[in-house]
Every structure is written in structure tokens, then in C-alpha cells.
Amino acid sequence: MEKALTIAMSESDRTQKIMSGQEKLPSFKLEPQQATVEEIFVKQISEAAYDVAELSLSSYLIALGRGERRLTAIPVFLSRSFRHNAIYVRADSPWTHPSELKGRRFGFPEYQMTAAVWVRGFFRHEWGVAGEDMTWFTYRDERVPIPTPAHRGSGDDIFEALLQGEVDAIMTARRPPSAYFPASGEGGRIRRLIPDVWGAEREYYRRTGIFPIMHLVSLKEETVQEHPKLPLQLYKQMLQRKDEGIAQLLETIKNQTSAPWVWESAEQSAKLMNGDMWPYGMKANWSQIELFMSYLQEDGLLDRGLTPEQIFHPSVLHT
Template sequence: MTEPVLTMAMSESDRTQKLLSGARRLPGFGLEARHETIEQIFIEQISNAAYDISELSLASYLIAKGGGDERLTAVPVFLSRAFRHNAIYVRADSPWRHPSELKGRRFGFPEYQMTAAVWVRGLFREEWGIGTDDMEWFTFRPERVPVDIPATLAEGDLFEALLEGRVDAVMSARRPPAKFFPASGDGGAIRRLMPDVWDEERAYYGRTGIFPIMHLVSLKADTVRRYPELPRQLYDLMLGVKNDGVAALLETIKNQTSDPWLWESVERSALLTDGDLWPYGVAANWPQIVKFMGYLRADGLLKRELALEEVFHPSVLHT
């Protein structure tokens, strides 16, 4: 019997590369990898449920679920996590050195609802004492899920708007272009807001235990109805791929990246995280997702907190 072939769209990382290349297989299924930008993957999946399996913005998924969209389900595989303190930028000549100084300023995001933006506004409220009404917000592309937002949709490029003085600070998950922000992070027309940002992030993690989730893995509900064993099989497979990827980072016979001090970084991260650098599963992550839903509600993007059973497929609730 011919194996069913499932479409799959994910960004490439040590958490996905073996799946995308076919080096690791999902028993009983063929996987057809679709190669798109992460922004295009999100738009196609949240708008059209275009892929059987797809990486997806945590915020967009929860907002859609909260609005009654049942076309997707998910497993607690978190392909992107990132501290976003380092993603706040100002002009090099800016007088500001800390987010608490930005009250009343003009702040730009690519999108208001994007997961990184939700985390940053939560940080403004909880960590830096600035409420949603204390800032003037601007966005630079249409929202991927229709939502009412207190932001002005601006024209042009986010970083050019910053350099032109149309906004005072921005948050961007993507690094500014090298012509504005060199590899060292120093000496360009744009700089990070906080000079000691890496220490700020480690201190935040030490206080909260939160390594912010950005993306999860979604599955088309119609596909799961045909193959109810799929979500748990996929979770188990992707957990193994991630664990193998972390182990490879520690293999000193060959550096897995072009970073000369990779092993120092990984060992330091392992110490700070009690050995689980990149946790998957419900038990380790549900409290953080509940907190994130609180941020969505404070932003007016989610009307109620979703139950665990609404967010993840039943087969993975005890992971």
C-alpha cells in the first residue's frame, strides 16, 4: 500500500533539518517539504490551512482559536523561541538606553499581533512600567488575522522609518540590514536599545524561568481526523530530532556552526536552564502559554483564556 504523503512547511534549523531533508522519516507517511519564507508559511496556514503540518506563530494560532477557527490543531513542539529584549532598536544617536525611558514615544512593529510584539508589550507592562496606552504604536504590514488594534498602519520599511525619525524605536524579529547594523552590533546607524541586553535577558530568565515561545507546530484538523495517530507520532519524532540537534551542538570533534565559542555558549545555557535548553511538551510549557494568553487578552486580541484541550490535540496532553 502506498504511504499517504503529507505537505509540511517549516523553517530550517537543527530542530527541523533532518525532517526537511528526509534523513528522518515519519513512520507510515511520506513528507513533502514546501519551501517558503516563514512569513508566507504563516499567512498560508492561518488563512487557508494550506499544509498538513506547519510551523505557525503562537499568537496567530491562539487568536484564530479564540475566534472559533477549528481548522487547525497543534502539538507542543516549539520550533522558535527567543528573548526579545535584544530585538528592540533605536537610532545610534538616540538618548535612550532602557525601555522604561520610552514612555510616550512612537514605537514600531512589523505587525501588532505577531508573537514577538505581544511578548514585548507584555514586557513593557510587567517589567518596565509602561502601559499599552502610554505609547503611540505603528505597524508596517497588514495583520495576518483580522483584529482591531490601537496602531497606525504606516507606509514603507520599518528600519527606514526609524532612521527617518518617523518612529523613535522599533521591535523586529529580523536583524536590521548590515548597512545599518554591522555583525558586531556596534558602529552602525542603528543600535540595540539596551547596551547590556544579553545580561538583561539572562536576568529575566533567572527571575521568571521563561524562554519565550514564538512558534509551535500546527496540523490540519481534517488530516488529523483521517490519521488520529499522527499528532503523537509527529511529536515523538520531532522531540527526538530536537534532542539529537542539542547533542550535536556539544560534539567537540566538529563545531556544528561557525561560532568559535559555541561550546562555551551551550554549556553556559545548559547550566542556566538545568540542562533542558529547548523544552518541548505540555508540562514544561503550559504555564508560559497561559501567561502569554494573558498578554493577548491585555492587548484585546483574545477574549478569553483557552483551555489546554482547545489548544493541543488530546494525544499530546500528557507530554
């Protein structure tokens, strides 16, 4: 008899077959749950609500450090992003480099969100701006209740906070509304801080080899105890789907997206990243996770580094 598994993830070429119901996992009946990624994170980290769920890397690690034992994970990284492009200022701002923001007011949706941890790490180690050199603001509640040095913004609209002058710059994973920031990225009331941001991101990758991890795949420990082969089985299947998604992205008989030059971008990415533009597994990613944990410790969000055995299920440690 098949075991029913609730599964909650954002849709992408890495998850679409699972979330649409096309994907079958032998011995299990997958039951996709529809929710925004923010809703998934809150429910999984607070309730362990799903058998399998996409989860914020930072919130997962913070929760583990605070004694969370209801979840485990596999090294399937459903979201990765360079967040240089996610830093915005008003269009009339004089600043064009993060180092110029020293002493300014900076807004995040949430202090603990993975993208915010990466950006604060960039400020310290890439741009020479210490945490105490900035005044931080946030615009939603922390999903793992933690003390932070951030001030709570006057509302919950981070874009209006920027436009009204409550903060001088913001980082937001979600693109600003088109009324403020047109599709071309030019001519709006908000602009990206760094003028050649795509070049800056490529330079960062060339120098560091880091394509920042944002989200991983968590599993309910209770479910895994009942089905110990599930984590590795799921890892292998999701790795295969990811590789298929990249192959389809490169296939020129039809464009998988609505971006006209997606093949050029994909080929450039494959060249720069030595063919593996979206790595899963422990071996390719552990050094980056260690670096990220050091950023969490610098932020005061994690007391000490965690071991692979504490973070991931034993069956996937060899990947």
C-alpha cells in the same frame, strides 16, 4: 500505502532532517514545502494549506479565539527567543532602557506577531509602561484580520521608518541590514536599546524561568481526523530530533555552526536552564502559555483564556 503529507517549516537543527528529506515518518511520505516563515504563517492561518506547518503562537491562539477549527497543534516549539535584543533605536538616541520610551512612537512589523505581544507584555509588567502610554505603528498587514490600536506606517520598511524619525524605536525579529547594523552590533546607524542586552535576558530568565515561545507546530484537523495517531507520532519524532540537535551542538569533534565559542554558549545555557535549554511538551510549557494568553487578553486580541484541550490535540496533553 503511504499517506503524503505536506510539511512547511523553517530550517534549523530541529527540522533540518525533515525539510531536507532525510527524515522518514513511518506510514507517511513527507513532502517538504519551501517558503519563508512569514509566507508559511499566512497560508496556514488563512487557508490551512499544509498538513503540518510551523505557526505563530499568537496568530494560532487569536484564530482559535475567533472560531478557527481547521487546525490543531502539538507542543513542539520550533522558535523561542528572548526579544529584549530585538528592540532598536537610532545610534544617536539618548535612551538606554525601555522605561525611557514612555510617551514615544514604537514600531512593530505586525501588531499581532508573537514577539510583539511578548514585548508589549514586557513593557507593561517588566518596565512599567502601559499600552496607552505608547503610540504604536505597524509596517505590514495583520495575518489574522483584527482591529488594533496601531497606526499604519507610511511604508513597509521598518528600518527606514526608524532612521527617518517616523518612530523612535522598533522591535524586529529580523536583524537590521548590515548597512545599518554591522555584524559586531556596534558602530552602525542603528543600535540595540539595552546596552547589556544579553545580561538583561539572562537576568529575566533567572527571575522568571521563561524562555519565550514564538512558534509551535500546527496540523490540519482534517488530516488528523483521518490519522489520529499522527500528532503523538510526530511529537515523539520531533522531540527526538531536537534532543539530537542539542547533543550535536555540544559535540566538540566539530563545530555545528560558524560561531567559534558556540560550546561555551551552549554549556552556559545548559547550566542556567538546568540542562533542558529548549523544552517541548505540555508540562514544561503550560504556565508560560497561560501567561502569554493573559498578554493577548490585555492587548484585546483574545477574549478569554483557552484550555489545553482547545489548543492541543488530545493525544499530546500528557507530554
